[in-house]
Amino acid sequence: MxxxxxxxxxxxxxxxxxxxxxxxxxxxxxxxxxxxxxxxxxxxxxxxxxxxxxxxxxxxxxxxxxxxxxxxxxxxxxxxxxxxxxxxxxxxxxxxxxxxxxxxxxxxxxxxxxxxxxxxxxxxxxxxxxxxxxxxxPCDSASELSQLVEKILAYERSADFGAWRRRVHFVAGLGGFGAVADAVLESAAKSLICEGVPSAYSTTMTYGSWRSPYCPDPRDFRRVTLSRLNEGSLFWVYIGHGQPHAVDEVLVPGGRYPILTCDDAARLACRNGAPIACFLACYSGAYDLPRDCLAEEMLRAPGGPVAVLCGSRVTLPYSMSVMGSELLGQAFGEQPRTLGEMFLEGKRRMVADEEPGAYRQALEAAARLMSPTKDQLSAEREEHLDLFNLLGDPLLRVSFPGRLELDANESIAAGETLTVSGTSPLAGRGEIELVVGRGRLTFRPPLRQRFNAETLRDYAETYRQANTPQLCIRRVSLERGAFSTQVTVPREARGPCHVRIFVEGTDGCAAGGIDVVVERESREALKNKRDDAAGE
Structure with a gap:
């Protein structure tokens, strides 16, 4: 004292x-x-x-x-x-x-x-x-406040510069708005994740649709959700329906399984970095009710997130998508120093009178066609300024990795060696990966047209593979400054990919990524074939 x-x-x-x-x-x-x-x-x-x-x-x-x-x-x-x-x-x-x-x-x-x-x-x-x-x-006692302060200071003083600082976990429930609306929302969420998160960062998706390869065994969904929270990450994001004390359930023919409830707060035990959690959902942040809401319970759990962005009442898909887009733009584009400034600027841009980008334009077009509030979109966005609140410290300094610039050829033939160069801001252990482009898979997933309980035992392996985008990994030791290294592209690789690198040092970390297209054959070989065909 x-x-x-x-x-x-x-x-x-x-x-x-x-x-x-x-x-x-x-x-x-x-x-x-x-x-x-x-x-x-x-x-x-x-x-x-x-x-x-x-x-x-x-x-x-x-x-x-x-x-x-x-x-x-x-x-x-x-x-x-x-x-x-x-x-x-x-x-x-x-x-x-x-x-x-x-x-x-x-x-x-x-x-x-x-x-x-x-x-x-x-x-x-x-x-x-x-x-x-x-x-x-949102503390009720001095002891609760002491725990929150301890968590905030531990986050900012952490000397753990591991890979959690470049991880972003997404958990999503099923829309339930009808087949067409759900398809549009799923497409919007996929675009948000694929385009909003830079290739330097690793992402996982845990999706509550039994038809999806990103769905673990529905009976185990709650445990997997907690596992993603507990393994540590920069951000943990839930997208879907919510209530004050729980989020949605996973529905399968003949069964329903919880995703996350207030009772799970006691099971939170982030092993590395406590994430910043974001609920793009209704009511999960209803902090004014007699019983503490899900966001409050998670925040106050010693092993829970260090901060939570959340909605206090009914939130709507269009404005939540806009909010998510602007928050990602701040987090991975502007990168203001504090969480409060990131949230502030995301909100301000959500209602700013300026020409929106391509993603926002697509959202606007879809909303004007399908949203029941299509004549009130501006008012809806303004209302979401009030709906979303930060439960946490607005001065929190977000633990972003440093930026590492990479350079490589835009395309490479499968089986060839790709030279990757760049400049590292620090010395340390590095890991360079070739991964399939975000939203793509390394395998052909099973087609789940009809629910079959006997195949549930296979869901865990499909889910693991869907969240394992790596085609190859190479570990390197880097000194501060310029470097050049090589990656052998597997012969089975095809299509849009990312090369990404993460460096962990004694006093910091850095991440970088670059897009590469893997072709069946080199452009030179293809040109020779065309020349030979023209000469015959």
Whole structure:
């Protein structure tokens, strides 16, 4: 425990006028927050502490007074939004209330008439668009807060520079909107993953459709989902239906099997890096309910994710797809330093008045044809600014690997040797892989037109193969600076592929990737054949 003198210095070190970070925190939690405050101030942040005891309007007014200084960039809310705060004094003292905005679009699909949101606190000019990065640590006690702070500091101080930093795990439920709509949504999700995640990163897919090669044995789906969470990754993303205390189930003829529930939080034990989790789903982030939601339970689990992006009420496929696209663009394109800035800019771009890219244009076209809210798409996107919240620290520094630039020929014939060159920002152990292009398989999967329970024992191996895109792997030792190495392309390789490399050093890691097309024969051989045919 910190002495009262040290604690006073930590809490009062900077005036509000120059603050770039405001923290709304109950007085009884401030000692537990002190290690976080010291860590952030050591990083150069100027922090002001604000009271949680006023009404939501009074709390926002205090935030705006700090923002008037011109430097405010981050807002951390410390405490749950327990609905008993309005009737029980002890609960009020340890809580920070959520704001409730009026639901207009999603209420047509069974949502409540109001949306619990923290976005409102981050809107400084009444246009609904956030101006600062906001996140919440939804703790009910000082001990819970201490655990969250410990997890955040351990994440940022981790000296584990292993391959978890380049992994992205996706878990998806079945849409259930009808055959045509489900096909469109599945295609959109595939495009999002294939085009949104750079080739330098490895991905897995766990899909709750028994027809898919990415579906493990449905009876084992829950265990596989937990296993993906526990093996550690940069991001873990769920796409599908959700409820406050569980996500969807895997449905097969004659059976249904859970994917993830609140009861599973106790089984979370990330072995390496705690992931940043994202639920593109309804209600999984309903943090204002009497019973804690799935996102809260996972966040507070000692072995759970370090932060969760989630929706508090009914969320809709079109806007969730836009949100996912913009978040991936920030994560793997702009790469702002903190999670809060990544989430902030993703939200702002979601409603920005600018020409969308090809993926967004395709989403817009599909939504205007098929969405029941096709005449309210702009309003739907704006509503999702309020629906999605960050449960976690907005100042969290995301553990991206460093960037490693690669160069290689655009095409190569199967069986030939490919020369790969680049520049490594650090010395370390390296692994260079030739993998099939994202969304492709190395084998011909079984065709599952009819469900057959007797074949379930084969699902695990098909799932393993579907998530093993490697055609060849070579381990190398690299020095800092320029390098050149070679990869022998297997004779059976064909089509669009990626060459990717990951380097793990003593004080960092780096990843790089480049696209390569593997042809049956070299272009020179094909040209010679054409010349010979023309000469006959």
């Amino acid at each position: 910190l002495s009262s003198a040290i604690l006073a210095v930590v809490l009062c070190a900077s005036p509000a006028a120059g603050a770039d970070t405001a923290v709304v925190c109950p007085r009884e939690f401030r000692e537990a927050l002190a290690p976080w405050l010291a860590h952030r101030r050591q990083q150069g942040h100027q922090i002001v502490m604000l009271s949680n005891l006023g009404s939501p309007d009074e709390v926002r007014a205090s935030i705006r007074r700090v923002a008037a200084g011109g430097n405010l960039r981050f807002l951390l809310l410390v405490g749950d939004a327990d609905p008993e705060l309005y009737s029980v004094a002890a609960v009020r003292r340890r809580s920070v209330p959520a704001h409730y905005s009026k639901a207009v679009v999603n209420v047509q699909f069974g949502s409540t008439r109001e949306i619990a949101t923290d976005n409102w606190y981050a809107d400084l000019d009444e246009d609904r668009v956030p101006d600062i990065a906001v996140g919440r640590l």
